[in-house]
Amino acid sequence: MERSVIIAGFGGQGVILAGKILAQAGMDHGLEVTWLPSYGPEMRGGTANCTVVLSEEPVGSPIVDEPTDLVAMNLPSLDKFEPMVARDGTIVMNRSLIERDLERTDVRPYLVDVHPLAEEAGSSRAINMVALGAYLKATGVVPLEVVKGAMARMLEEGGKGKFVPMNEKALELGYEAV
Amino acid sequence: MGERKLMRGNEVIAEAAIRAGCECYFAYPITPQAELLEHMARNMPRLGRTFVQAESEIGAINMLYGAAAAGVRAMTSSSSPGISLKQEGISYIAGSNLPAVIVNIMRGGPGLGDIAPAQGDYFQATKGGGHGDYRMIVLGPSTVPEAGELTILAFDLADKYRVPVMILADGMLGQMMEPVELPDPVDPATLPKKDWALTGAKGRDPNIILSFDLDPEVLKQMNLVLQEKYRKIEDNEARYEEYQTDDADIVIAAYGTVARIAKTVVRRARAEGIKLGLFRPITLWPFPYEPLRELASRVKTVLTVEMSAGQMWEDVRLAVAERAETPFYGEMGGVVTTPKKILSEVRKYAR
Incomplete structure (x- = not known):
């Protein structure tokens, strides 16, 4: 079984970090993983995205033209990637910023009001963890506890250990919102 | 380790x-x-x-x-x-x-x-x-x-x-x-x-x-x-990898990241009945001419795929020396090829 997710949004919404945490957790969970960021000019203020592939087999292509899943944090990302998602795929969408509904009817949509939940966790900056929590519940690709552990380790290694409890809360709130 | x-x-x-x-x-x-x-x-x-x-x-x-x-x-x-x-x-x-x-x-x-x-x-x-x-x-x-x-x-x-x-x-x-x-x-x-x-x-x-x-x-x-x-x-010192070439009719020749993208293509092509394999040079110089020549004598097509206008393609054609057809598909300028794009090329050469 192979899952591939594109996590996309504005620069600053934390989509690159969310993808790294998911990839790290996937590896911790015993899966083969790849993480591929967009690193072009779009990183500078425009939209950013990364692609994570999680598989029980060695990963072939790290670049995905038919992702099984999409986490869209803003409208440009939904516009760009919605048509690519595989049939019966999963789309987690940031309802706080995206007013339109999905055009696709052959995917499983999860519309999450991400921003109030991030505020409830302690900061609007935790929207990425809310969305990741929702994605984990929607797909079951990696257990929540494994992701919490990966997140805590990565933040601590980056000298940001004090933000771990808030991000744990955000993951939980996202998880429960689905 | x-x-x-x-x-x-x-x-x-x-x-x-x-x-x-x-x-x-x-x-x-x-x-x-x-x-x-x-x-x-x-x-x-x-x-x-x-x-x-x-x-x-x-x-x-x-x-x-x-x-x-x-x-x-x-x-x-x-x-x-x-x-x-x-x-x-x-x-x-x-x-x-x-x-x-x-x-x-x-x-x-x-x-x-x-x-x-x-x-x-x-x-x-x-x-x-x-x-x-x-x-x-x-x-x-x-x-x-x-x-x-x-x-x-x-x-x-x-x-x-x-x-x-x-x-x-x-x-x-x-x-x-x-x-x-x-x-x-x-x-x-x-x-x-x-x-x-x-x-x-x-x-x-x-x-x-x-x-x-x-x-x-x-x-x-x-x-x-x-x-x-x-x-x-x-x-x-010539080094290479062959992937699912044993019964292949068509072989992709590719190196680097394109080769790993091509591995996904091999799996997808085989799922739809196309006998596709991959030849991946690991050393680009020395190029593994002899193994590719031997492989080419057993297949119909050697499709070179690169993110260039066709540079390794010249070495592939030297190696194959008309033992198989040698078409090319490439992207340029930083456009990354994808499994879908490669697979649609492969289908052109499937019987």
């Missing part, structure tokens, strides 16, 4: 170089290989080794020339336009019979190009971007773990043959992360002795390292020594 860690290709190449005993690293920053330089900047001084952010790529390659002449394991890295600037130095290093490692994390060209992944520097790397009759071993990693393994191999081959060795990867491999298990650091005592190096002539005759002689007969002899070495490398 150490623990399994999630690391970027750029960081893995840097860390593997450190573990291979790289004592000196010289470079000038450029996207998309910046993390390689950053990893060296953080770690080389801490280990008591030499890190220099040079004033230019030309400065860096000539520092590499000097360090190699002094007999230490040394490396430089850059991306396409920066590698172009290093060509004169690479020719001097080759002409002087020196071991050195050069990393090219390719981006779109020609000219200033862009910063997206590309494979447009194959000709430059494998056919001689600098002047004169020289060769350089060129290694094309396809995955992040392999980038680490081939970096260590690069230092070993450079020392073994006293030649420059290039790691030729693209921006995607440099930027992406994948789990790796890094090897234990090599014990410097186990490295080959370099009695030719410039280490100070006190108590011995001086060593002289030059790529120069005004007497054509002498320079011819120096060239013959190089050529003899290159034949030995061709005979012993």
Whole structure:
């Protein structure tokens, strides 16, 4: 079984970090993983995205033209990637910023009001963890506890250990919102 | 082997170089290989080794020339336009019979190009971007773990043959992360002795390292020594991987990240009944002509796929020599090919 997710949004919404945490957790969970960021000019203020592939087999292509899943944090990302998602795929969408509904009817949509939940966790900056929590519940690709552990380790290694409890809360709130 | 860690290709190449005993690293920053330089900047001084952010790529390659002449394991890295600037130095290093490692994390060209992944520097790397009759071993990693393994191999081959060795990867491999298990650091005592190096002539005759002689007969002899070495490398060092080629009708020839994308294509094509395989050169020079020729005599089609206008394609056609049809599909300018695009090309040649 192979899952591939594109996590996309504005620069600053934390989509690159969310993808790294998911990839790290996937590896911790015993899966083969790849993480591929967009690193072009779009990183500078425009939209950013990364692609994570999680598989029980060695990963072939790290670049995905038919992702099984999409986490869209803003409208440009939904516009760009919605048509690519595989049939019966999963789309987690940031309802706080995206007013339109999905055009696709052959995917499983999860519309999450991400921003109030991030505020409830302690900061609007935790929207990425809310969305990741929702994605984990929607797909079951990696257990929540494994992701919490990966997140805590990565933040601590980056000298940001004090933000771990808030991000744990955000993951939980996202998880429960689905 | 150490623990399994999630690391970027750029960081893995840097860390593997450190573990291979790289004592000196010289470079000038450029996207998309910046993390390689950053990893060296953080770690080389801490280990008591030499890190220099040079004033230019030309400065860096000539520092590499000097360090190699002094007999230490040394490396430089850059991306396409920066590698172009290093060509004169690479020719001097080759002409002087020196071991050195050069990393090219390719981006779109020609000219200033862009910063997206590309494979447009194959000709430059494998056919001689600098002047004169020289060769350089060129290694094309396809995955992040392999980038680490081939970096260590690069230092070993450079020392073994006293030649420059290039790691030729693209921006995607440099930027992406994948789990790796890094090897234990090599014990410097186990490295080959370099009695030719410039280490100070006190108590011995001086060593002289030059790529120069005004007497054509002498320079011819120096060239013959190089050529003899290159034949030995061709005979012993060609490396490649075949994937699902046993019963294949069609084979994709691809290297680097395109080859791993093609592995996904092989699985998808087989799911729809197309007998597709993959031939992946690991050494781009020496190119594995003989194994590809043998494979070509058993298949109908060898489809070359590159992120270039068709550079390795020329070596594929030399190898296949009309034993099979040899179409080409490529993307340029930093546009990355995808499994869907390759599969639609493959379908054109399926019966």
